[in-house]
Amino acid sequence: MATNTLSRFEKNAASREPGWFKWALIGISLVFFAFFLLLPLFSVFAEALRKGWEAYWQAIVEPDALASIKLTLIAAAISVPLNLIFGVAAAWAITKFDFRGKHILLTLIDLPFSVSPVIAGLIYVLVFGAQGWFGPWLDAHDIKIVFAVPGIVLATIFVTFPFVARELIPLMEAQGCEEEEAATVLGASGWQTFWKVTLPNIKWGLLYGVILCNARAMGEFGAVSVVSGHIRGFTNTIPLHVEILYNEYNFAAAFAVASILALLALLTLAVKTWVEWRMHAEIHASPIIELQQQR
Amino acid sequence: MFAASRRVFPGFNLSVGYTLVYLSLIVLIPLAAVIIKSGNLGLAGFWEVVSAPNVVASYKLSFGAALLAGLINALFGLTLAWVLVRYTFPGKRLVDALVDLPFALPTAVTGIALTALYSQNGWVGQYLESLGIKVAFTPLGILIALVFIGLPFVVRTVQPVLEDLETELEEAAASLGASRWQTFRHVVLPILFPAILTGFALAFARAVGEYGSVIFIAGNIPMVSEITPLLIITKLEQYDYEGATAIAVSMLVISLLLLLAINGLQAWTAKRTGRRA
Secondary structure, three states, X not given: OOOOOOOHHHHOHHHOOOHHXXXXXXXXXXXXXXXXXXXXXXXXXXXXXXXXXXHHHHHHHOHHHXXXXXXXXXXXXXXXXXXXXXXHXXXXXXXXXXXXXXXXXXXHHHHHHHOOHHHHHHHHHHHHOOOOOOHHHXXXXXXXXXXXXXXXXXXXXXXXXXXXXXXXXXXXXXXXXXXXXXXXHOOOOHHHHHHHHHHHHHHHHHHHHHHHHHHHHHXXXXXXXXXXXXXXXXXXXXXXXXXXXXXXXXXXXXXXXXXXXXXXXXXXXXXXXXXXXXXXXXXXXXXHHHXXXXX | OOOEEEOOOOOXXXXXXXXHHHHHXXXXXXXXXXXXXXXXXXXXXXXXXXXXXXXXXXXXXXXXXXXXXXXXXXXXXXXXXXXXXXXXXXOHHHHHHHOXXXXXXXXXXXXXXXXXXXXXXXXXXXXXXXXXXXXXXXXXXXXXXXXXXXXXXXXXXXXXXHHHOOOHHHHHHHHOXXXXXXXXXXXXXHHHHHHHHHHHHHHHHHHHHOOHHHHHHHOOOOOOOOOHHHHHHHHHHOOOHXXXXXHHHHHHHHHHHHHHHHHHHHHHHXXXXXXXX
């Protein structure tokens, strides 16, 4: 992994710092990095294995833990595809057409990122809860949304709402409309253009957005906590199960279940890095983008 | 409002229509519910809730800690971005990939991991304890959690700007006799400043609303280490929906005003340095 080649900044006398300064800055960064990022990550696994592998395995295959894993997978399996479809539709609408109110729309799409997760949960309690707008009607028809699985799914959709759209919009903006225009001129229908021209161009960006969206969907805590009602075995996702175990002072089990989420985070980062390399490689291999960059 | 001026492609009605319907159902209508519900209290009732001493103390803590964490992240985020772009060193790619860990690691996991590290018999806490510094269950613990979750924002906004920076400007400054520090201070920093501000604003907005990573390490002592999102949850658990809504609305308004101020500052610095943010 060590590279002896210098960066273009280091080769240039005007943009390089003295060696002692460089290594001091690297040193500070690495200490900060190790202290703030590596240490918490390692501690999750160390605490999880404190009582040995047997206890670790028992904490994970325990029925309530398995139920929480199942619910987390269900919530992600519904919310990620819905936000994927939305992200593609929103990116198509914003990058292929000019219309008034486009900037407002862009701001509104980003809105869930600047709302506290707790407030994200609260809004669904206000709409669907017992005292909420639709509460009496839902109650009369025996439909449960808050303190049940649909509420958890809704809260998860809200907090992961912008991820895919946010990756796709700048990407499709940069790629422009020339290729799609050519397809349309040659007689391709809208769907043909989308499946055969647009989708292959945006596939890495799409995957990137989906990975980030999925990581957040599986790990969301605050919003889900508000709408869940914490019914063990029924409305607990993995992060909520971690909280319950922790508050019961069952630390080893809490960290064992948390380590699943930590592994998921590491997997997410690995796939994300791989996608970044692929995107980078493709940009350098693509003659059209190369040409655009030279202009 | 949404009148198309250019319709070369098919799918205008479908994509714009779907976007608007989905956005309204998931985000806009539920958010409107908070605003409307808070109206039930009336102005006097609203003020009574949001000016209660424990609520005011939580604002000071939440916004104060978020600002401080944002500043720490601006400083270390710039340093980390600089090192990652300008220098080569062993393990650089690993560091670059792991910078995003706070985005990928669920907040509850972050919360319990930091609490275990900084409690009085934790790996770090035991040494700090002997120095007389308490981190877990104090506002300092909240600050550490907020620095963790906000770290990637500044790094990832500054990094691309640094990568695109041409060395010509620095060559010109050097040839005109500027020292390396003068070049950084008067040539490089003004170019990076809008990106640093953007990263700071993103980290700040995230930190103000953060819940999962904070509640475990905060200890949640009334008037001392209770953050505003926790108060919303407490009110909800007491079935005080109006109270919870009032605090939520006040929080949304304060965050909005602060972000507008940061945007204004960004526009001003961008104009001053003659660059687009």
